[in-house]
Amino acid sequence: MTPVRRGNPAWLGHPAILGVAGLAGLLLVIQLLPTLGLVNDRHLPPTSAILAALADELGTGQFWISLKDTLVAWAWGVLIAVGAGVLAGLAIGSVPVLRELTASTVEFLRPIPSVALIPLAVLLYGTEIGSTLLLVCYAAFWQVLVQVLYGVADVDPVAEETARSYRFSAWARVRYVLWPTALPYVFTGVRLAASVALILAITAELVIGSPGLGKDIAVAQASEAVPTMYALIVVTGVLGVLINLLARFGERHLLGWHQSVRGEVIA
Template sequence: MRRVRSLPWWVPGCLSVALVLALFETLSRTGILPSRYFPPMSSTLARLVTEGGDTSFWVEVGHTMQGWVIGIGLAFAVAVPLGIAIGSAWWIFRALRPIIEFLRPVPSVALIPLAVLIYGSGLETKVFLVTYAAVWPLLLQLLYGVRSIDPIALDTARSFRVSRWNRLTRIVLPSIVPYLATGLRISSSVALVLAVTAELVVGAPGIGRTITAAQAGGNVELMYALIIATGLLGWGLNIVFRQAERRLLHWHPSQRMLAASR
């Protein structure tokens, strides 16, 4: 037990990934999984490395990230003021809660026909779907954050006649930053899923469209390589947001507890 605990935190995860890759390789090589549909992982990874040196691959990654960045930016611009406004006034929260509860469960994929009808099959459709999907985690986290602010702190500020702007910048915003960081991290993953989905279904430029083309052409190795690339992209984004959250919120108790657990 002491040896396991003394291992770096990343070692168990790397070992589990290596075991899965080795199992997939063995099943494909032995014929338990048909290599026509499940090529050996070694050849798939080799194809991924080859694609990494191809400029056209990075062009498609750029198309995917373009929709992701614009969608996340729009979701942030919509969710932050709405979350603060709705969470700060109980009557606004009660009035809009039925609308939020109605729209939130609607899957973004169900809006694809509407988006295609309005915007066609280009970047605009992808941005629309990404924005719609990404705005909800942000909005809900901000609502929780604003509603969890200590009312005594706000009442004290009002009793000292602190202006609304100062209450917003010195009490509300610092209190909701951890919730905002969590919402952004969740939204980033959701946004990437919807960006690739739009490319798969609608045919918008990006990795998803390339995956569809590889599948249609029977290029199974390329298809799996691109799927792995998509997973690595999402994993990388999650790491970036976690590291940013850890550095910006090093003062927060949750981050101190996380650091202590390691």
């Protein structure tokens, strides 16, 4: 430690203060780059212009409708993907023969980029919300399925055999042995699925033109409303951060009893 550093008050090193300073620094840099003429302001408008455009957007009805469209597609996509992924995962995972049979197919289908389905979605649903949903569900489903499969494979054999020797019914074993073990993995899957679903929802809107924030970004780009475009991109980023925080928060609260979370909090 140098004497200079020791002279700083302790709160200057606090993570929250440093984080806020970092964000403020970013805003300042974006303000200065175009103002000083280092970057063409038709390419990157200064922070003040982006914030003004953001305020404008927040005042229009169209923005809120688009936000709602995006969130509805996102929520349905996550819901369907989680439901299907958990059911399929439990069914496949708890029957060893099924797991062996499907392993190669899952390994093959999972890495197929979901954007490959864009042309198909366009042909099937045009620019309706259905094409967004198709892409969102496809991408999010694999995240959940794979996590549930890991979770089921993680079941303690002693617990499983104990349950068997106490003659638990098949249902009771799923309910009291399999499900609690798999639950943390399910939550990881939900968290991953939630962020992938947002990416795909906005991508679909951007490329296909189904209603939502992504379409608004494409429209802003086409009409050369650059500050509006940046404002909408900031909105999607904030949305992503919020969804991430929400998923983490929900995980910690609903899984508060579980070893993996308890251990994390203590450490």
